[in-house]
Amino acid sequence: MPELPEVETVVRGLREPLIGHTILGVTCEQSRTIRHADMATLAARLQGQTVTGVNRRAKYILCELSGGDLFIVHLGMTGRLYVVSDDSHWHADRWAHVILQLDGGQQLRFSDPRRFGFVSVVSNFAEIAPNIGPEPLSDDFTRAGFAEKLKRHHKAIKALLLDQSFVAGIGNIYADESLFRARIHSLRPADSLKKAEIDRLYAAIRSVLEDGIARQGASINWYRKVDGTTGEAQDHFDVYGRDGEPCLTCGTTIEKIYVGGRGTHFCPKCQK
DNA sequence: CGGACAACCTGGCGGC
């Protein structure tokens, strides 16, 4: 579910309700949902802290706290973060594993049916994810650096795009969409791409992610924005989930294969 | 080191 555009949308939605607000208390259970710290440590390090910033790195949400710690959330496959008023009649959420009580009568909930997501509190982001690649929408992601790194890998380009140490934030949906936009077959060995193809892929990754953010993410199943509403990116996919349907460019039937164990959608005529 | 694959969990959906 949540890839870079979805996580970025959540981050932007969290700033208004969180920044400047103080965490009064923490409600949670001891479970896999809390990583790198036990329940008591998490509560102790969050309670009394004021949120000073909310940012994203790869698919991680980083809430900066006044004491210098980072409250980290990863949404996994089915995680959601949302803010509700204490007095709202919002129905009970059986998957709300962590609830932060905020000043001003609101609470931040982390809800995750499948429990692939997690929360943590650390001093430095590197404690959570020490080996994350460049942010594709930042100046750190250069065309030259991208081309150089592609030469060092022989595996399928789709599998490489999913490697978070290669480039941050791309997941299964936007990998497929980027490769379609660049007209490159998902199974091409990374080191086989010609310069023109590398240039197309570099541009495609950026534009696909930017379009995803502009549409506030893709609500295929579980993903929702902080206010509970759906994104719109799912209505504009070229290939993801469209197997059996005609390519919007040439009319050829979109195919589905598995690459690195992940469902992979592509147009056999447009992508070579 | 690279790559394939299982594991972690639970819900939703299509098919029978």
Place this chain on the structure above:
DNA sequence: TGCCGCCAGGTTGTCC
């Protein structure tokens, strides 16, 4: 309508 098997946007650890 009900049950069963399969699939799912991510990450990590293991094995060859």
